[in-house]
Amino acid sequence: MMDATTLYPRGHHPINDMRLPDISDWAPVLSRVDTPVKYYFTDFGISTLFSPEASPKLVLGEDGLDDEVPELSDTVPYDPFKVDIFIVGNMFKKHFVNKYSNVNFLNQIVRKMVQREPSLRPDAAEALRNWQAMRRSIFTVRRQWRVRPRAESLYETMVFDSICFSKVVSSVPRQWINWPAF
Known part of the structure; x- marks a missing residue:
């Protein structure tokens, strides 16, 4: 089980998680990379x-x-x-x-x-x-990196790792890297 409370700062509808609890508007969603999420293992059937x-x-x-x-x-x-x-x-x-x-x-x-x-x-x-x-x-970057399926092709790895790289780099505080602002 996952406690999604931190991902949805204004809550979400129990059936349609893209909507607010009263379904009046879209529910703002935060990224799992930026937000700590708790997972729970429950009842293994015995x-x-x-x-x-x-x-x-x-x-x-x-x-x-x-x-x-x-x-x-x-x-x-x-x-x-x-x-x-x-x-x-x-x-x-x-x-x-x-x-x-x-x-x-x-x-x-x-x-x-x-x-x-x-x-x-x-x-x-x-x-x-x-x-x-x-x-x-x-390392923090490795913890934030995507999991790579064993059957993934080299082309898929290059594309998805590039996307992941851009997301990870954009989440690193600018003071950690001495890059000019874009």
Whole structure:
């Protein structure tokens, strides 16, 4: 899920996001490059509610949206939090690493998250620390760059990278680069 509140400073209609909530006018929209957007991962199809004092926090069940989770079982209890880590890592792998050629910086964290042995996976706090460290190591321009589909032709890459370059350069504060005003 994505919280689009920051993208629509005056709000938007729930059905037609191009219009204001009362549909009286067009909804102004800001760019994701310039506006922080929060994304949320929710309910992977196998949610369980635990009381805070419950211990150990183990579950049973084979049903879930990701059929690649190795430990799902109706007979052997498993840690559902390690399953969540696997599912998020596998989602990054399937929807980013496998599809785009310029997101290799995700490989290390994804490999840790999709370990077949649950005890080798990070917990949520460690995965977040790994994510934050990885993100800090990436130059701002690279974070703003478009993702490049693996099947993209050289011509498409040249055209789309040129467009992306012009957008990224126009968003860089002028004092960072000593260029004359145009």
